[in-house]
Amino acid sequence: xxxxxxxxxxxxxxxxxxxxxxxxxxxxxxxxxxxxxxxxxxxxxxxxxxxxxxxxxxxxxxxxxxxxxxxxxxxxxxxxxxxxxxxxxxxxxxxxxxxxxxxxxxxxxxxxxxxxxxxxxxxxxxxxxxxxxxxxxxxxxxxxxxxxxxxxxxxxxxxxxxxxxxxxxxxxxxxxxxxxxxxxxxxxxxxxxxxxxxxxxxxxxxxxxxxxxxxxxxxxxxxxxxxxxxxxxxxxxxxxxxxxxxxxxxxxxxxxxxxxxxxxxxxxxxxxxxxxxxxxxxxxxxxxxxxxxxxxxxxxxxxxxxxxxxxxxxxxxxxxxxxxxxxxxxxxxxxxxxxxxxxxxxxxxxxxxxxxxxxxxxxxxxxxxxxxxxxxxxxx
Numbered sequence: 001x002x003x004x005x006x007x008x009x010x011x012x013x014x015x016x017x018x019x020x021x022x023x024x025x026x027x028x029x030x031x032x033x034x035x036x037x038x039x040x041x042x043x044x045x046x047x048x049x050x051x052x053x054x055x056x057x058x059x060x061x062x063x064x065x066x067x068x069x070x071x072x073x074x075x076x077x078x079x080x081x082x083x084x085x086x087x088x089x090x091x092x093x094x095x096x097x098x099x100x101x102x103x104x105x106x107x108x109x110x111x112x113x114x115x116x117x118x119x120x121x122x123x124x125x126x127x128x129x130x131x132x133x134x135x136x137x138x139x140x141x142x143x144x145x146x147x148x149x150x151x152x153x154x155x156x157x158x159x160x161x162x163x164x165x166x167x168x169x170x171x172x173x174x175x176x177x178x179x180x181x182x183x184x185x186x187x188x189x190x191x192x193x194x195x196x197x198x199x200x201x202x203x204x205x206x207x208x209x210x211x212x213x214x215x216x217x218x219x220x221x222x223x224x225x226x227x228x229x230x231x232x233x234x235x236x237x238x239x240x241x242x243x244x245x246x247x248x249x250x251x252x253x254x255x256x257x258x259x260x261x262x263x264x265x266x267x268x269x270x271x272x273x274x275x276x277x278x279x280x281x282x283x284x285x286x287x288x289x290x291x292x293x294x295x296x297x298x299x300x301x302x303x304x305x306x307x308x309x310x311x312x313x314x315x316x317x318x319x320x321x322x323x324x325x326x327x328x329x330x331x332x333x334x335x336x337x338x339x340x341x342x343x344x345x346x347x348x349x350x351x352x353x354x355x356x357x358x359x360x361x362x363x364x365x366x367x368x369x370x371x372x373x374x375x376x377x378x379x380x
Contacts, residue, residue: 008056008058009058010057047239048240050160050218053218054184054211061152061153066148078142087122089135111142138224139224161178162221176203176206178339180210180211182337183211197259199265202270206272214248215248220276257294299331302338329351331373338371339367
């Protein structure tokens with residue numbers, strides 16, 4: 001198998017988590033940059049990374065990078081790359097683009113130049129003057145940053161946050177990748193209670209259960225690279241999925257409860273849990289945060305409370321956050337992890353966070369406020 005340079009893209013602030021996940025898969029040649037983690041792996045790494053990475057957005061194959069300050073440099077550099085080894089004669093290969101801090105600032109022009117260069121390279125290989133593009137899809141990106149062009153092929157398709165269990169959504173839902181990141185950062189374990197008092201679509205609860213049971217997040221969906229039979233044949237994907245099924249730990253008991261004041265949100269959460277195969281393991285209930293009384297000690301409260309920038313009503317959002325602070329004060333042995341863009345959050349909950357971490361919930365800059373309770377006593 002070939003050694004490939006792969007890129008796992010991610011939201012800003014989650015790069016270290018993605019790097020840890022990549023290393024856990026057994027790939028140790030890892031480089032961390034803003035918004036991406038680069039690593040070396042073979043074709044099977046494409047399958048495993050897509051199936052297993054919880055906090056990444058997509059997996060790209062890096063075809064190459066080179067300086068490009070003129071269209072001629074972009075054309076020649078792109079044409080020099082080994083496209084025929086990846087793109088079959090009948091493939092569909094759209095080219096997307098972006099440019100930041102580069103002299104070649106016209107993205108449509110860069111896309112056109114890159115497409116033309118790839119076509120010229122394929123003409124030399126296949127002896128064709130025209131490509132119908134009716135076969136498997138290979139989405140190519142030309143990204144320019146500081147006058148360096150990087151060419152990649154997307155192996156994922158729809159973003160990795162689309163696990164396949166969430167058919168309906170509530171207003172302003174949190175992405176599955178961010179929900180998983182919050183659970184991982186909390187260091188929650190399945191032998192402790194977990195509670196989300198603003199559960200919305202139930203994403204945090206479902207992601208926590210998937211982590212506890214070691215369910216590969218991509219197990220219920222398909223990926224673009226599954227159409228690439230000559231590169232990642234069906235037998236390779238079957239092997240990767242068999243590995244994932246063998247790794248399941250569905251005998252681990254769970255104590256995960258989630259609530260929301262909106263009955264419609266609970267209906268959506270129940271539907272998502274059912275689609276994820278976890279309806280019998282999770283508890284959802286209609287409940288206001290000021291009525292919440294989670295049971296157990298040494299648990300983790302993990303939540304994404306409403307805020308005005310997200311839902312448009314600052315007054316109601318602040319009242320909900322004050323009530324959340326009262327709930328947190330009533331649970332002295334619990335740890336709490338709350339994502340919010342509200343600068344006054346610590347004032348509203350009347351408690352200074354032990355730690356803060358900058359994250360982006362979509363395009364909204366937030367802080368993950370971390371309130372660390374005591375650890376459970378060691379079992380004798």
